[in-house]
Amino acid sequence: MISTAHVLVLSLALFTLGVVGMAVRRNFITVLMCVELILNAANLNFIAFSRQLGDLTGQVFAVFVITIAAAEAAIGLGIIVALVRLKQTVNLDQVNVMEG
Amino acid sequence: MTWFLVHFAEIVFYSLAAVALAGAVGVIAFRSPVHAALSLLGTFLAVAGVFVLMQAEFLAAVQVLVYAGGVMVLFLFVIMLVKARDIPDEPQYVRRLVPAAVGLGALLAALVGVGIWAASGGLPADGAALRMVAGAPLGNTEAVGWSLYRDYLLPFEVVSIVLLVAMIGAIVMGRKESGRGGAA
Numbered sequence: 001m002i003s004t005a006h007v008l009v010l011s012l013a014l015f016t017l018g019v020v021g022m023a024v025r026r027n028f029i030t031v032l033m034c035v036e037l038i039l040n041a042a043n044l045n046f047i048a049f050s051r052q053l054g055d056l057t058g059q060v061f062a063v064f065v066i067t068i069a070a071a072e073a074a075i076g077l078g079i080i081v082a083l084v085r086l087k088q089t090v091n092l093d094q095v096n097v098m099e100g
Numbered sequence: 101m102t103w104f105l106v107h108f109a110e111i112v113f114y115s116l117a118a119v120a121l122a123g124a125v126g127v128i129a130f131r132s133p134v135h136a137a138l139s140l141l142g143t144f145l146a147v148a149g150v151f152v153l154m155q156a157e158f159l160a161a162v163q164v165l166v167y168a169g170g171v172m173v174l175f176l177f178v179i180m181l182v183k184a185r186d187i188p189d190e191p192q193y194v195r196r197l198v199p200a201a202v203g204l205g206a207l208l209a210a211l212v213g214v215g216i217w218a219a220s221g222g223l224p225a226d227g228a229a230l231r232m233v234a235g236a237p238l239g240n241t242e243a244v245g246w247s248l249y250r251d252y253l254l255p256f257e258v259v260s261i262v263l264l265v266a267m268i269g270a271i272v273m274g275r276k277e278s279g280r281g282g283a284a
Contacts, residue, residue, distance in 0.1 A: 001109070002109055002110060006113065007150065007154065008212060008215055009212065010117045010120065010121070012208060012211075012212045013121055013124070014120060014121070014124050014143070014147075016204070016205070016208055017121070017124040017125060017127070017128060019204065020128065021124075021127060021128040023200065023201075024128065025128065027133060029133045029136075029137075029175065029178065029179060029182075030127065030128075030133060030136055032175070033127050033136055033140050033175065034127065034128070036167070036171065037124055037127060037140070040143065040144070040167075043147070043159075043163075044147060044150065047150075047151055047154045047156045048154060050154070051154045051155055051156075051227060054226070054227065054228070054229040054230065055229065056229065056243055056244065059156050059230070059244050059247075060244060060247050060248050060251075062156070062159050063159065063162065063244065066159075066163065066166050068262065069166075069167075070166055070170060070263075070266075071262055071263055071265075071266035072266075073171045073174055073175070074266050074267065074269075074270045075266050075269050075270055075273075077174055077175070077270070078269065078270035078271075078273035078274045079273060080178055080182060081181065081182065081273065081274045082274065090182060
């Protein structure tokens with residue numbers, strides 16, 4: 001039997017890796033991938049507690065999270081395409097058009 | 101052999117967790133965005149395997165279809181489209197990160213300690229409730245569908261509007277600016 005704590009630790013590790021990746025990487029596309037990692041970690045938590053409590057609600061909410069993640073990926077990649085058209089780069093350090 | 105059979109679920113879980121974490125490390129470590137995306141694909145598939153172990157078979161299928169299928173194709177497509185080159189990480193960012201990483205790690209360790217302490221009270225439920233449809237044991241997909249379309253119908257409709265807005269937004273942002281006065 002896999003305890004819920006095991007899954008929580010896996011989820012925490014995925015979340016931390018996602019946050020660290022968002023902080024260190026300068027590539028917009030990689031940063032978006034790290035957001036997907038974080039959302040996957042959230043889904044793991046939903047599923048683990050759904051099993052722990054014997055309640056289906058967690059799985060239903062994980063469906064919603066997956067939907068929002070897909071919408072976020074579409075919007076984020078659309079922003080990348082528009083950004084490349086404007087600045088010819090995906091380096092976040094060179095995106096400072098709104099800086100004073 | 102008996103030990104292997106008794107601990108089969110654990111062995112599968114640890115293997116999947118190792119693949120998921122290796123994939124996540126690869127996302128951060130690989131310089132090339134294509135390699136990072138393929139590494140992320142490994143993580144998605146391993147997480148889908150963990151979903152199966154957690155008796156969420158429908159979500160495992162959705163994870164493979166939506167993430168490994170849709171989102172991953174979208175990522176690879178955009179990577180090819182914009183010719184994202186390897187971007188060197190300047191060392192000043194890594195240096196700045198160390199105190200932040202230590203603080204974040206301590207905070208998360210405290211949080212997960214509390215969470216594990218709270219969650220480890222009692223064994224998981226037997227999972228029969230995850231397959232129950234109106235009192236009859238059918239299957240996980242039927243149960244999720246029943247809950248989704250009966251108890252969570254309004255959130256479901258709202259999320260469909262979110263998807264519509266995202267689709268329109270992606271089209272508007274992705275299109276070329278037209279000749280005169282085109283909306284950007």
